[in-house]
Amino acid sequence: MTSVYIAVGIVVVLILMVCYAFMIQTVTKKREQQQRLTSALETRVKNFRYLLSGFPEGFLPRDLHLLVYRHLVDSAQQLTSLCPKQPKYVQELELFSREMSDLQRKPPTNRRVRLDSTKQNKEVKHYLSELNKFVHRLHQRGKLDKAEFEAYSAEIRQLVLHIAVDSYNAHAGAAETADKPRMALHYYTLARNLLSKEKLSQNYKRQINDLNRQIIRLEAIVGTTAEAMQTNEAEGVKDKAWDGFESDDSWKKKALYD
Secondary structure (H helix, E strand, O other): OHHHHHHHHHHHHHHHHHHHHHHHHHHHHHHHHHHHHHHHHHHHHHHHHHHHHOOOOOOOOHHHHHHHHHHHHHHHHHHHHHOOOOHHHHHHHHHHHHHHHHHHHOOOOOOOOOOOOHHHHHHHHHHHHHHHHHHHHHHHOOOOOHHHHHHHHHHHHHHHHHHHHHHHHHHHHHHHHOOOHHHHHHHHHHHHHHHHOOOOHHHHHHHHHHHHHHHHHHHHHHOOOHHHHOOHHHHOHHHHHOOOOOOOOHHHOOOOOO
């Protein structure tokens, strides 16, 4: 009889050990999953902040700015839900929510921020490329409908166009300062061609007219027409201006914003 009790005791102990081991494994697995999710959300918050920091004050249209902020706040909310006792996450959520509310209260403006240098042009274009990829991923995941996707994409295209035209105008101005009217004519022509090829060229009519005046003035100085100076580089200006935005499938790859 005693041996029976011993055997039953051993079985009970083994069952308890198995249950304990299973419980420990479950708790460990759950903790690891939470740590991975927390790390991923922290990275997402970091990258949204990095994206927003890359644009000069007032450069991004209000709708695009709010789009990024909504996802930043959403990521911060998920972090506070996972780790409600972590003061850092609570403080960040309060900060991002306040910043987004301030942005929502600001009236929309049509004032365009011009970039100061070629270096800044290049940096901002990089951030716009990242934003463009983010918008594509949101659309692919069904978080943006077709109309929203097209509206955001059009705003990004317009910003890239402005950067390219500003860059050509800056090069033209520098060429004139260096007493190189032929080079200035070349850059003003590139800027005009880029605007003229846009479907919404009527929206840029005043800007195109200003460029035409500059071109006519310089044609008189150099003794040739802008059309006669066009090269393969001029014909390919649209491709260069949109480099990184068209025929770019890099947004399909898993990214840090996912």
